[in-house]
Amino acid sequence: MGLQNVLLFGMVVSAWSAEIPRTPDGRPDLSGVYDIATLTPLVRPVALGERLTLTDAEAIDVAKRAAAFKAATSKSSDPNRKAPPAGGDGSEGASGNVGGYNTVWIDNGSGSFKIDGKWRTSLITDPANGQMPALTAEGKKRAAARAVYARPNRGDAFWIKEGISPGPYDDPELRPVAERCLLSFGSGGGPPMLPILYNNLKQIVQTKDTVMLLNEMVHDARVIRINGQHEPSDIRRWLGDSIGRWDGDTLVVDTTNFNDYPALAGATRTLHVIEKFKRLDDKSLLYSFTVDDPTVWTKPWSGEILWPATNDRIYEYACHEGNYSFTGIMRGARELEAQIEKKATK
C-alpha cells in the first residue's frame, strides 16, 4: 500500500467513525439518557478574557473548591441553634433575604467539561470573550422592563409604593414561566438546552423520521421532524417549532416560531436557534448551538457543551400538582398589599 493509499484509507476511516452506535439505516444513534450537569458556566468569568480552556491543575482546583463547598455545607449544624435573624439573612438572588434550602438538593455536577481534551471556561465560544453580545436598543429597553418585574421581593409591596402598574404579582400570568411550571428555568428545556442548578437529565428517542428531546425539569418534550418544513409563522409554540436534517453524521436542528416567552432569558418571538448533535463515541455527544434574536442581541452567539451519557433514569416531573409555592407567592403579595392599606387607613 503506497503512502497515498494509507492516507486515503485513514481519511475514510475517520470520516465514517465506525465506533459510534448507529441505527439500522446507518445514521448515528443519538438515543439515550444524558446528564449535562457541569461546573462550567454559560458565560465566562470576565477576568478570564478570551481564555477558552483551563489547565488540568485549574480544572482540579475548580472541582476541589466545589467539593469543599459541598462538604462544608453538609456538616452538622448546631442542634441548639436559634432562629435566623429578624429582618432577613442577607442572602441574594432567588434566596431573597430568607435563604433557600440545604445544598443537598443541588446537583450541578462536580467538575468542568472537556472538549477536544481541554477543560472549558464557559459554554459560550463566540463571541471569543465568552460573553453574550451587546444588546440592541430594544433589547436594553426590554431588559430594563424585565428588571422591574424581577426585582427581589424583600417584604414590602414596592409596586404599590412606586405606582408600578400592573404590579409583578397582579396576575398569575405576569409571573415567570418557570414559576408557573410551564417551562424549565434557565433554558434547561431550551432551545438551547443549557445546564442548570439541578435536574440536568435529557433523554433522546430517535426514529428514522423523528427525534424527541425530553428535558426532565417540567417534562419539556421537543419533537424534531427530520427533513420537515417549518409550520406557518402564525403557529407559535412554547418550545418553538423544530425541524432537523442530517449533515453527514451531525444532526442539525433548526427552531423558529417561538411564542413571546422562550425559555432562554431575554429572548423574544424572533428567536432562531440552530443546534448540532454529534455522537463522539458510545459515551458522549457534542452539543453545539447558535442563538440569533435580532430583536435582542446585536449579533448571533454560539456555544457548546459535552453531553455525557448516563445509566441514571429520568423521573416524571408533575410540576403543577405540587406547585404550592405559587399560591404562597400570590397570597404573600396580597398580604403585603393589605399591610399597606391598613397603614393608610390608620
Place this chain on the structure above:
Amino acid sequence: MKQIMSSKNWLLAAALGASVLSLVPGQNAFAHHAFGAEFDPNLPLLLKGPVVKVEWINPHTWIHLEVTKPGGKKEIWMVEGGTPNSLLRRGLKRDSLQIGQQIVVDGYQAKDRSNRANGRDVTLADGQKFFMGSSGTGAPYDEPGKDSRK
C-alpha cells in the same frame, strides 16, 4: 512537581471560584421561584418536632412536622425543600426520612401567615444533615476534576 502560583493564576482561581459559588443557593439567580416572594424576612422561625408527613413532589418537596407550642398546643408546619428527583437518583426513597423522626428546622414563615416555612437548614435533632451532599453518592463526577461518568 510543585508549582508556585503566579498572581495571574490566583486571579484566575478567584474568578473560577466565584463562578462555582455563583451556582450555589443563596447566591444564584436561577431557581424555580424566588423564595423572597413567598417567605417573610421579618418572621424568623425555629421549629422542632417529629416528621408527620413527607410530600415527595415537584417542583419542591414539603416536609410536615408537628410542633408543640410552649402552652402545649400542637401545630402542623410545612417546610419547603428542593426537587426530589436528584435525591431519588442518589437512592434516597420516600421513606428515607421517617415518620416520627425528630427534626430541627430554621427558616422564615410564609408571608401569608400560614404554617409554612422554607427549609433554610433542616437537620436531625442532633444537628446532622438528614441527607448528605452529593459527593460519592452517584453524582456525575466522583473524583475532583476527573471525568468518570458512566
